[in-house]
Amino acid sequence: GEEVAQTPKHLVRGEGQKAKLYCAPIKGHSYVFWYQQVLKNEFKFLISFQNENVFDETGMPKERFSAKCLPNSPCSLEIQATKLEDSAVYFCASSQRGEGDTEAFFGQGTRLTVV
Amino acid sequence: DAKTTQPNSMESNEEEPVHLPCNHSTISGTDYIHWYLQLPSQGPEYVIHGLTSNVNNRMASLAIAEDRKSSTLILHRATLRDAAVYYCILRDPWSNFGNEKLTFGTGTRLTIIP
Numbered sequence: 001g002e003e004v005a006q007t008p009k010h011l012v013r014g015e016g017q018k019a020k021l022y023c024a025p026i027k028g029h030s031y032v033f034w035y036q037q038v039l040k041n042e043f044k045f046l047i048s049f050q051n052e053n054v055f056d057e058t059g060m061p062k063e064r065f066s067a068k069c070l071p072n073s074p075c076s077l078e079i080q081a082t083k084l085e086d087s088a089v090y091f092c093a094s095s096q097r098g099e100g101d102t103e104a105f106f107g108q109g110t111r112l113t114v115v
Numbered sequence: 116d117a118k119t120t121q122p123n124s125m126e127s128n129e130e131e132p133v134h135l136p137c138n139h140s141t142i143s144g145t146d147y148i149h150w151y152l153q154l155p156s157q158g159p160e161y162v163i164h165g166l167t168s169n170v171n172n173r174m175a176s177l178a179i180a181e182d183r184k185s186s187t188l189i190l191h192r193a194t195l196r197d198a199a200v201y202y203c204i205l206r207d208p209w210s211n212f213g214n215e216k217l218t219f220g221t222g223t224r225l226t227i228i229p
Contacts, residue, residue, distance in 0.1 A: 004158075033216055041200055043159075043219035056216060091158050093217075101147045101166070101206070104217060106158030 002026060004094050005074075006107035013082045013114050021110045024074040025094030031055075032075050033095075033104065034067060038088040046090075049075065082114045119203045124224040133190040135223055137203030140184045147206045148179060149217070150188050152199040159202065159219075162188065198227045 005024040013019045025032050034046040036059075045059040049069040060067070064083075069075040079086055089109040095102045120138040127133040139148065150162040163170055163177045165186070170177040176189040190197055202222040206215050 035217075035219075041219075041221045041224075043217075045216045045218065048216055093158075101164065103161040103164070104159075106160065108158050 004092055004105050004107035006090075006092050006110050007074075008110060009108065011110055011112045013112065015084060015114055016081050019079045019082050019086070019112055019114075021077045021090050021092075021112070022074040023077070023092030023094075023107060025092070026096075026105055029094035029096050029105070031095045031097065032069050033093045034075075034077050035091045035093065036088045037091060037109070038085075043091075046077070079112075082112075084114050087112060087114045119205060119220050121201075121203055121220060121223045123221065124226065126226045126228055127190075127193045128228050129195060130192055133193045133197070133225065135188040135190075135201050135203075135225065136185065137187070138185045139203070139205055142183050142205060143207060145207050148177065148183075148186050149204045149206055150175070150177065151202045151204065151217070151219075153202070153222070154199045159217075162201070164206075193227050195227050195229065198225055200224050 004026055007022045011019055030051050032049040036044045036046055047060050047067050048056045052069050052071055064080045067077045089111050091106050091109045093104040093106045095104045147164050147166050149164040151159040152162050153159045163172055163175050165177045165179055178187045200222040202219050204217050
């Protein structure tokens with residue numbers, strides 16, 4: 001497709017429950033990035049992929065967060081045992097190349113609310 | 116990543132030009148300057164990027180200082196739809212083996228006054 005598609009748009013989970021978010025990158029884009037926006041303006045990088053390979057996972061809280069990008073499937077971000085502090089908007093972005101002069105295209109985000 | 120500094124907020128009248136400043140005094144020689152905007156309840160959207168020369172596209176212009184320590188995003192004629200948070204971001208194409216994440220600052224919230 002011509003846009004990054006994220007599902008669901010909203011997700012509500014009780015504390016301790018699992019949450020799974022999906023992202024379909026733009027067709028032909030090899031690079032996928034996940035970001036977490038907690039406060040209105042503050043973004044935190046979580047993880048990036050080059051095709052199905054994890055490239056940079058320095059932002060991931062590894063004990064509860066995991067992510068995959070498998071061939072012919074949407075990418076996914078999974079949070080086991082959600083905590084209140086995981087409440088945020090999660091954005092996925094894709095780009096054709098990974099270099100610094102490349103434009104990144106963002107999805108509309110998934111708003112996760114942990115209650 | 117080199118850091119950028121932007122004013123927290125700015126206001127502008129509708130139909131007037133808007134100049135959004137960004138300071139990046141620690142910019143390296145290979146860093147590209149990128150601008151993204153975020154409308155309420157939406158994902159960030161690419162606006163423009165440049166390296167050394169000023170750049171124009173259908174959305175905006177980017178003026179880069181000669182020493183590259185600062186830049187200005189110019190919206191030539193503000194409309195109400197331009198009300199958004201604007202982020203100035205540096206990206207080094209040669210770092211991280213060519214897979215460079217965007218490092219967002221806190222951005223400038225632009226309010227357009229009708």
